[in-house]
Amino acid sequence: MTLPPPVLAVTVLGDDRPGIVAELTEALAGVGGNLEDSTMTLLRGHFAMVVLVRTGASQEDVESAMAPLAQSGGLSVDVRSLPDPAHLSGAGQPFTLRVHGADRPGIVASITRVLARHQGNIVDLGTRLGSALYVLMAEVMLPEGTDVEAVQADLAEAASGLGVDVSLHPVDDDLL
Amino acid sequence: MPPLPAGRVLQVVQAPDPVLATPGMMVDPTAPEVIALAADLLATQAVSPGCVGLAAQQVGIAWRVFSVDVTGHPKARTCHGEFVLCNAVVESATRKERGREGCMSVPDFTGDVARARRLVVRGQLPVTGEWVTLETDAFEAVALQHEIDHTDGMIFLDRVAGPHAVHPRRTYL
Numbered sequence: 001m002t003l004p005p006p007v008l009a010v011t012v013l014g015d016d017r018p019g020i021v022a023e024l025t026e027a028l029a030g031v032g033g034n035l036e037d038s039t040m041t042l043l044r045g046h047f048a049m050v051v052l053v054r055t056g057a058s059q060e061d062v063e064s065a066m067a068p069l070a071q072s073g074g075l076s077v078d079v080r081s082l083p084d085p086a087h088l089s090g091a092g093q094p095f096t097l098r099v100h101g102a103d104r105p106g107i108v109a110s111i112t113r114v115l116a117r118h119q120g121n122i123v124d125l126g127t128r129l130g131s132a133l134y135v136l137m138a139e140v141m142l143p144e145g146t147d148v149e150a151v152q153a154d155l156a157e158a159a160s161g162l163g164v165d166v167s168l169h170p171v172d173d174d175l176l
Numbered sequence: 177m178p179p180l181p182a183g184r185v186l187q188v189v190q191a192p193d194p195v196l197a198t199p200g201m202m203v204d205p206t207a208p209e210v211i212a213l214a215a216d217l218l219a220t221q222a223v224s225p226g227c228v229g230l231a232a233q234q235v236g237i238a239w240r241v242f243s244v245d246v247t248g249h250p251k252a253r254t255c256h257g258e259f260v261l262c263n264a265v266v267e268s269a270t271r272k273e274r275g276r277e278g279c280m281s282v283p284d285f286t287g288d289v290a291r292a293r294r295l296v297v298r299g300q301l302p303v304t305g306e307w308v309t310l311e312t313d314a315f316e317a318v319a320l321q322h323e324i325d326h327t328d329g330m331i332f333l334d335r336v337a338g339p340h341a342v343h344p345r346r347t348y349l
């Protein structure tokens with residue numbers, strides 16, 4: 001019995017245009033890659049994608065397969081091997097964090113520092129900057145038994161120092 | 177609910193089993209095999225921890241039959257107890273809210289789905305075939321929509337709200 005190949009993380013950044021995902025995933029399929037989790041979004045018009053892939057091909061072969069994308073597509077591509085995570089995060093209770101207000105330096109740092117102090121683990125996060133408004137949305141796992149009102153109070157204090165609005169609400173999740 | 181015979185506990189099938197994507201056939205609620213299925217759904221649901229509903233598709237049968245029981249659930253308001261409906265359709269669905277739901281047939285994921293919190297459903301009771309109209313709200317409304325979707329060959333993944341709306345399922349669910 002052989003060990004499964006290590007997971008490779010392929011990160012692609014660059015100017016957006018139609019067809020990048022198709023080209024990237026065709027190239028990965030071409031080296032026998034099996035895609036696992038991935039995420040892709042546009043950050044102010046910049047294409048940004050991370051995809052986890054397992055393949056019997058070597059990292060060098062995967063890098064070669066990515067070369068046309070990097071050369072003709074004007075994209076920056078990074079391929080690296082990831083060790084299996086030491087522990088699967090995801091324990092605890094999920095909460096949705098919403099922040100919005102006038103843009104200024106330090107909003108994300110101040111708010112996420114509060115969560116970190118309470119052992120909150122961010123499992124999904126997105127921020128957007130409009131012409132004047134800054135918006136942050138995140139999903140946070142708080143350990144079982146967390147004093148949620150204390151977290152909310154600390155967030156409110158940090159938010160008032162920043163002049164932004166913040167809310168932290170539990171996510172309903174039900175087995176049907 | 178008319179009394180049903182004792183049911184058997186059936187194996188719950190999991191996606192991507194094609195039966196979960198198969199719209200159910202209309203059934204005759206007075207037919208012995210439909211009555212037996214109604215009893216089996218309730219028996220299977222009763223032994224599944226946290227399970228508040230089960231559709232025929234989830235035990236491998238593409239028929240328009242499902243069971244629901246939200247008794248004691250903290251998010252339930254109106255509660256009709258334990259029941260089975262055949263050939264059910266949604267008559268009206270209002271006050272949509274987004275919630276996160278999981279399904280016994282999709283063990284790895286939960287998904288964010290907008291579901292009506294006020295619901296009117298029409299369907300037939302097993303055994304008698306009597307048509308009933310059920311008005312409900314809150315959690316029972318969500319459960320009914322989830323099960324009726326199953327009988328239409330849909331799972332919650334067909335309704336999730338966007339690319340960030342599918343989540344790894346927490347282990348204790």
Ligand SMILES: [Zn+2]
Nearest residue numbers: 176279280281
């Ligand atoms: Zn289900």
